[in-house]
Amino acid sequence: MQTRSPGAQISPKSALAYTDSFVARHIGPTVEEVQQMLSALGLSSLEDLIDQTVPAAIHLGRPLKLGEPLSEYEVLAQLQAIASQNQVFRSFIGMGYHNCITPPLIQRNILENPGWYTQYTPYQAEIAQGRLEALLNFQTLVGDLTGLEIANASLLDEGTAAAEAMTMSYGLAKNKAKAFFVSSLCHPQTIQILKTRAEPLGIRVLIGDHRTFTFHESVCGVLLQYPATDGAIYDYRAFIEAAHQAGALVTVAADLLSLTLLTPPGALGADIAVGNTQRFGVPMGYGGPHAAYFATKDAYKRQIPGRIVGVSKDIRGQPALRLALQTREQHIRRDKATSNICTAQVLLAVMASMYAVYHGPSGLKNIATRIHHLTTVLAEGLHHLGYQTGDAPFFDTLRVELGVRPLAEILEAAEAQRINLRIYDDGTLGITLDETTGATDLLDLFQIFAGEESLPFTLDTLSEGVDFAYGPALARTSSYLTHPVFNRYHSETELLRYLHRLQAKDLSLTTSMIPLGSCTMKLNATAEMVPVTWPEFGGIHPFAPVSQTRGYQTLFQQLEGWLAEITGFAGISLQPNAGSQGEYTGLLVIRRYHQNRSEGHRTVCLIPQSAHGTNPASAVMAGMRVVPVACDRQGNIDLTDLQTKAEQHSAELAALMVTYPSTHGVFETSIREVCAIVHAHGGQVYMDGANLNAQVGVCRPGDFGADVCHLNLHKTFCIPHGGGGPGMGPIGVASHLVPFLPSHPVVAVGGGVQAIGAVSAAPWGSASILPISWVYIALMGAEGLARATEVAILSANYIAHRLQPYYPVLYRGQSGLVAHECILDLRTLKATTGIEVEDVAKRLMDYGYHAPTISWPVAGTMMVEPTESESKAELDRFCDAMIAIRQEMAQIETGQLDRHDNPLKNAPHTAHSLITGDWVHPYTREQAAYPAPWTREHKFWPSVGRIDNVYGDRNLVCSCAGMEAYS
Structure with a gap:
């Protein structure tokens, strides 16, 4: 039998290290519990388990060359030393990334809060209402500011969102053209991503100046930047009309904050708007993660990529939220799909939406107005110093033509001030201001361009007589963010309570195990998360x-x-x-x-x-x-x-x-x-x-x-x-x-x-979250990582062993064991009980658990993955819950419970359903709400009853609306 890596059997010496190290805090079962679980399986050691589970031909047979594990203190000290090598300059680079201020309330209560960051995708909507509401706020924010009718719950970044818009345009275009026009004034990273995406699909990307492009050949769509990458703002109405006449769809990549002041893309005639919400309170993080947005017309709601949160109703007729239309991962059309996106940037979209709630419409407009005013003053000062910045209107970005001083001298002066500017290919410079820019920054910028000479003006004199207003063709006149959620929670007390009300509606790893097959919902240790908000990682522009x-x-x-x-x-x-x-x-x-x-x-x-x-x-x-x-x-x-x-x-x-x-x-x-x-x-x-x-x-x-x-x-x-x-x-x-x-x-x-x-x-x-994985590997070391794998496999087999008498395990390896997950077969129970796998999923909520993955990869089954982080006590509680649910089904089989009116068919049970009106069910309130002993000690209450998904898709509402929308 092939030898295994060290640590398969736990020696007294390694047991001591295992008890005292981070490895013991990451791995749930203790040394003694590991032995108990092995004994239940008839195995003598972890080595025996792995030899019987993993084919001998692929065993590694040696420890990984990663070194010994370090303590949390040692790892964070090492990482701090690494982070200190980063130099956080003041960034005026722009290109879709901006310094911003993360309100401390949002940083502490969302970004740094495991109640928000350890949640799973909201496929079980009844226990995800808080996050879904925050995402509905996000969709409303995007729809209102872009002037389009429907938005999704975020995409990965602006460049890939633009690529999704291109492929959507290609699929929808009636002219069947295989060319796509891209303005040369789009961000260069976006242009490159479009080229990458287009080539395998046979789409030709035509790059040019929208002011001279004449649609001499058919194109399926066009992409415009608003404001342009060099800051210029164009009135695209005539070009968009020409594109529509040529049968093309129009996508506008827009700066969302600028749309508080500028005519929105929808009013310009755009079919799609894409962009990034990074400057809505999310640190630059050397590139991510950030929530991109995607908005379009209602006519295209069936083609929109990614996830959409929609409003439906629960079993009692109360408003309830869930993922609407195609939820991609569960219902993806495989090789017929127009997109492979099965994810979003939920945590960052929640932050962006709460940034808008925090500031409200007037606060956002004030931020944008201040940035624009400072940029206007900057332009005036540069003109006084002899520099040209172009004639087009701008929002926050200027393109500066040189001549007064050589480029090298300006860059040297900027570096001395620890300032980064954008350098264009033609030798001009770009300056983008943001929420953090102040008077001192302007004075430093002026001095960089003035050289050794004293400034011939003051900020006050520059501001005198300057017209900050946009002309009627560009100025926004429509209202936005009128829903009460954006106008109600402006005191910290009110917003803090709102955030915690939403958090309380969501089941996360802070509540219980989330045993999802294929999703590995393991511990996200605090020590791993701490560096994410260090300024040395969060404050750097991706193109520094x-x-x-x-x-x-x-x-x-x-x-x-x-x-x-x-x-x-x-x-x-x-x-x-x-x-x-x-x-x-x-x-x-x-x-x-x-x-x-x-x-x-x-x-x-x-x-x-x-x-x-x-x-x-x-x-x-x-x-x-x-x-x-x-x-x-x-x-x-x-x-x-x-x-x-x-x-x-x-x-x-x-x-x-x-x-x-x-x-x-x-x-x-x-x-x-x-x-x-x-x-x-x-x-x-x-x-x-x-x-x-x-x-x-x-x-x-x-x-x-x-x-x-x-x-x-x-x-x-x-x-x-x-x-x-x-x-x-x-x-x-x-x-x-x-x-x-x-x-x-x-x-x-x-x-x-x-x-x-x-x-x-x-x-x-998404560079700023890579320290999480770095810390994890450094904390675990070679032996810890191997042991985590072994215990993950052990935990899955322990669950399979305990549940086999009640739910057959569908697939096993040659030795009769499973890998790190197992599939429970519930299909035969439908005939004897009328119970569907979804009924079991909903009933688990009453026991305080998120359901395993249901009906994938086999319809009518549950795929369970416990991970190595869950204790034996938690594994046993989950098994006890599943066994108790099987016993409830047995009561249906014997006629003790009604086939149609029973705890499974009516699950989940909300507090409201228990205390309101007469109890008409043939089982007790106690059986409904407190089916297991631990639910009396700590009860997680689903905030809504079972949701009617069909109703929601037939009556699609995907933004905050008045109650009449739910009628």
Whole structure:
């Protein structure tokens, strides 16, 4: 039997370290409880468990080369030393990123609050009403300011939102044109992302000046920047009208804060508006995470990408919120999907929405007005100093033509003042002001351009006689944010209470275990989260000179090295800022590899029928044709079918997408053979990293045949889910694919001349949350990471063992064990009880639990993933709840409970339903509300009853509205 890495069996010495270290705080079961769980399974040690679970052929057989774990104090001290290498200059770079002020109330009570950042995606809406309300506020904010009828609950960043707009325009355009016009005055990172997205889809990106473009050829859509990247504001009405006459849809990428003063895109005639809400109280963070926005006309609500929060009603007719229309991950149309986005930036969208609630419409307008006034004064002063800034109106950005002083002298003076300016390709300079800009900043800027000479003016004299107003063609006249939520909570007391009322409506990891298969809802330790709000990480512009970001570069290099060692890959790209983006990026790298070998005709992607729905969607986005591969009765890839399909498409085979352990929660013993078959026919193996928490320290995808793998840092490496985002999806690649890793048009990253283009707006994606994973790995060390994997697998098998007599486990490995998750089969119960899997999910809320993943990958089942962070007591409580629910179903089978009026069909039970009106059900209030002993000690109350999703989709309301909208 192959040897395992150290720590599989716990010696007295390691037990002492295990008790005293962070590892013991991260891993829920104690040493004694681990032995109890092993004994229940008939196993003698963790080594025995892993040997029987993981195929011997892929065992790592050695400890990871990561060193010993450190204490929380030691890790934070080391990271502080790294962070201190970053230089936080005053940024006037702009390009869609701005300094801003995060209200302390929002920082402490949302960003730093585990009650907000440990929530899961709101698929179980009855226990997610607080976050859904905050997202509805976000959608209202975006819809009001853009002047469009419907907005989604956020996207990943402005560049990828623009790419989604392009593909949506391509799908909707009646002229069927395969060209898309992009104004050359859009942000350069956005232009690059559009090029990356367009190429595999066969869309030609035409870049030019909107003032001279004449629609001499058909285009499916256009993208305009408002204000432009150099600050100029244009009245786009005539151009938009011409685009519409040519059959094109128009997208405007707009600065949301500027729209408090400027005519909104909807009033200009735009069909779609995209942008970033970063300056609404979210730190720059060297590029993210930030909540992008996407708004469009009501006519296109069925095509809008991502998630939408909508208003429906619950079983009692009360207003209730839920994800409306397509919720992508649950109902994605696989290879027919127009987008692979199954995520959002929920935590950041909540922050942005609460920033708007905090300031209200007048407060936001005051901030924008002050910024514009300061920019106008800046322009006046520069004119007095002999510089030109152009004739077009502006909001917060000026493009400065030089001539009075050489560029090198100005940049040297700026560096001496610790100020960053934007440098355009033509040698002009850009200056963007923001919420944090004050009088001192203006004086410093003036002195930089004046040189040694004294300033010939004062700020007061510059302000005299200046017209700050916009002309009638540009000035906003429509109202916005009139809903009471944006006008009610302006005292700190009121807003604090509002935030906590919303938080109390949401079940998070602060309440109980969230046992979601494929989602790995593990501990997000406080020590991991603390560095996120350090100014050395949060206060840096993503396009600051690399010389000022030595700390970040050190962190990136170390994290990339650790992830490469953990996965067995030669290179890592940290740029993809979601798992879906990692999938897409990995396939683009494979595509470029084939093209570089003059085999661009390889476009077939083999995907098992059990695959995650984003897999086929990502393949299509990467220009590939999906061919499904069958699974056998055990849920494994059917090797015969794989061999047949590989041979059939041998000449055009590009890739196989495979999840490991499988989507069915099993270590397939044939994984090396699967990879070998694909390689034998010239293809590459892409591995979905959703289940990497079962591999770390035990086996490495790079060793057993994978060429690419995306890593969900928000699953395996402790970045919290944040209510449905942020996430990070970096990719690891084998050595032959390193030259093709993503590049960036502003900051040099990636594989070089052969690299694919940018896939995210920022060079290193959502950089400010990467310290979370760095801290986690440093705290755990090689032995701790391996033990976490072992205990995760143990916990899943313990649950499978306890629940097997009540709910059959659908798939098991050859030894009868599962991997880190198990699928419970509830399908036969429908016939005997009338109970659906959804009824069990809702009843679990009464017991204080979030349901496991339901009806995926098999309809009528539950997929349970406990993670290593949950104690044995919590695992037992969850099992007790599931067993008690099965006993309630047994009472239905024997006629003790009514088939239609029972605790499961009526779940969840709210406090309101128990105390209002007559109790007409044939079971007691006590049985409804307090079905288990622990619910008497601490009761989590769902705030609404079961929600009518069909009603919500038929009567779609996706913004804050008066009560008449709910009638």
